[in-house]
Amino acid sequence: MSEKKSSLIPKSALTKAWLVWETFPQTCYNYERMMGQAVAQVFSCVIYYLYKNNPEKRKEAMKREIEFFNVHVEFGACIIGMAIALEEQKSEGKNIPGEFITNLKTSLMGPLAGMGDTIWQGVVIPILLAICIDLARSGNGNVWGAIIYTVLILAGAYALSYINFMFGYRAGSEAIMDFLEKGILNKLIKGASVMGCMVMGGLIVNYVSAVCGLEIVSSAQTYSIQTNFLDAVCPKILPLGATMLIYYLMSKKRWSSLKIIALIIVTGIVGGLTGILTY
Structure with a gap:
């Protein structure tokens, strides 16, 4: 034409x-x-x-x-x-x-x-x-x-x-x-x-926060699970894992956004009270 x-x-x-x-x-x-x-x-x-x-x-x-x-x-x-x-x-x-x-x-x-x-x-x-x-x-x-x-x-x-x-x-x-x-x-x-995957990877690092608060204390030193283990193996592995879990629940298990929000809130409260998660 x-x-x-x-x-x-x-x-x-x-x-x-x-x-x-x-x-x-x-x-x-x-x-x-x-x-x-x-x-x-x-x-x-x-x-x-x-x-x-x-x-x-x-x-x-x-x-x-x-x-x-x-x-x-x-x-x-x-x-x-x-x-x-x-x-x-x-x-x-x-x-x-x-x-x-x-x-x-x-x-x-x-x-x-x-x-x-x-x-x-x-x-x-x-x-x-x-x-x-x-x-x-x-x-x-x-x-x-x-x-x-x-x-x-x-x-x-x-x-x-x-x-x-x-x-x-x-x-x-x-x-x-x-x-x-x-x-x-x-x-x-x-x-x-x-390009979208690269962008999402960058956003996860900057805007998703998940820090393990567990520590192993001995008479000689304090061993931080987050600093001495997780960050040494793969920095920001917890934010990545949390993001991939939410993606899995939404895409594979068909969870609604309300269920995802509720899960994040409950996980944050339980993790904060028990010391598993920290700032």
């Missing part, structure tokens, strides 16, 4: 549609349609330009776009742009079945959700949070850490979403499918997963 040139939808309406998608992606979020109603709200910005004098066609398109949809907001923005482009071509008389638009959206939302969750939530947000939390902890309540994080994460989200939205609208479905078929997506996800 050649580069998409707008013939029916003005740039202002297209920008408004993107702004609605990025700002209100989970409007009326529910288990039946997920983001479907937000997608319909996006199309409400452009549908009149496609079928000005045909209310039945407008209804048909809106029913098609309100169906089940769920994706990462920023990375999935290209799907919304692509759907608008296809609906525009369909309104111009191109032979594009409505089922094709729906099926294409459905087939793309899974891979792009996986890529977005891995890269954005698994790498970008943790790294930015770690930097800004350290900045906020420096000094006596440095507020700039929170301000910088808010500004950067919002600016990055809106910029990435806009670029992807317009890419999907102009490049169309073939460019996106070509991107997926070349295996670029899998390479990005694999690289982001490795």
